[in-house]
Amino acid sequence: MSTKIGIAFVKGGIIPASILKKDKDVHVAPHEAIEVPAAYGKHLIDDKFAYAKAVEKVAKSGKKESAAPEMSVDIANQIAAAEKAVADAEAKLAAAGDEVAKAAATLELDEAAAVLKKLKS
Secondary structure, three states: OOOOOEEEOOOOEEEOOOHHHOOOOOEEEOOOOOEEEEEHHHHHHOOEEEOOOOOOOOOOOOHHHHHHHHHHHHHHHHHHHHHHHHHHHHHHHHHHOHHHHHHHHHHHHHHHHHHHHHHHH
């Protein structure tokens, strides 16, 4: 199993310097892929701050043919993750008891649906 995974934040985020073993915190734009330690990345994904996203690496030589299938698998994984996020948000909305919880769940559902729509287009 890999010790690092690629993630992207839904609304952007800051990775602490200690996580990436750098001098300064790393600011990440929304939907920009970044490679982080697997445990930290899974924590962010489980808490719905981020979703799995492959980090595009520059091809060294003539391997463009093999890159296309990887991209389609990556996109399929992203779409599956986005569909799960939409389903989770719908479940939260259905379980929401008060107006504040319903508003928060509706916002989360709208954001998840927007990400899914973007991936499918």
